Amino acid sequence: MLWSPSAPAFLGRGPVRPRGSDPAHFPHETLVDPWVDDEGWMPPAVAAREIGKGFGGGRGRATVLKGVSLEIRRGEVVFLVGPSGSGKSTLLSLIGGIMTPDQGSLTVLGQDTSRLDPARRADFRRDHLGFIFQTFHLMPTLSALDNVRLALAMRGISRRESTARATALLGSVGLSHRAGLRPGRLSTGECQRVAVARALAGDPELVLADEPTASLDAENGQAIMHLLTDLVRTRGATLLIVTHDNRIFPFADRILRLEGGRVVGSDGPGGGDPPEEVAGVMAAPDGRRRRREWGP
């Protein structure tokens, strides 16, 4: 079923004004960005320097990431592409604080998450990040509504408000009529949309998505991408998406390619050779590609 994406009103705090900037330059309702210091410097959403990660021990040890360096600015929509097994999901897990790098430095929203103990890292994830997993990770015994509501309840939001927000979010992904059903009664694409609603529930600053459109047909994939990129536009959040789905490449501000354990190409600022599959996007008429600029 085709649905029309729209971000619920409670998502999106409007444009963000860097601290110390002149309010006269921001005539609409704006918030001071809490991540900007008094000099107006805003840490990037993600900054990785030569990070490495391997699995296993002894002779069987496999080094997956061999010195990944990248920077993602706040408000960017960045896609991460590369061959199967190149370490895209591993890199997403490191950025999400689910794993820590073996070497190198990694800061997320200005925070070196590897310095946090596991409990504080979990708090950081809950308070600042939204995840969309390849296999959804929905709770099988909870309804779609309760899956989304749980994410809000974990943030201490009252039952009444969390119900209202979760209902609005499910409406925004076209699932109002399925809210009472458990994941087992939903199609794969519907589960994917519940997962998207849950990821957006906490109004996260950084959304990490692993193949968010893989289970969706072209129309629903486009609709999900419109919703996710709306979040970026209205909220100043950042999106990092691992994908093989070249139908959604036009939504990216920048596409990074991971190969041989390193980032080998980027089609945006930061240089590198454009990845092959990006060439079509770069050559395409460009009305749909956006680049978000920050600051006054």
Ligand SMILES: Nc1ncnc2c1ncn2[C@@H]1O[C@H](COP(=O)(O)OP(=O)(O)OP(=O)(O)O)[C@@H](O)[C@H]1O
């Ligand atoms: N927890 C783990 N323990 C051992 N090996 C792992 C673990 N996680 C990932 N790997 C290995 O790391 C390599 C990279 O896996 P990863 O899932 O990050 O690749 P990917 O680029 O996301 O692949 P795909 O596109 O197929 O999803 C694979 O060889 C995988 O088997």
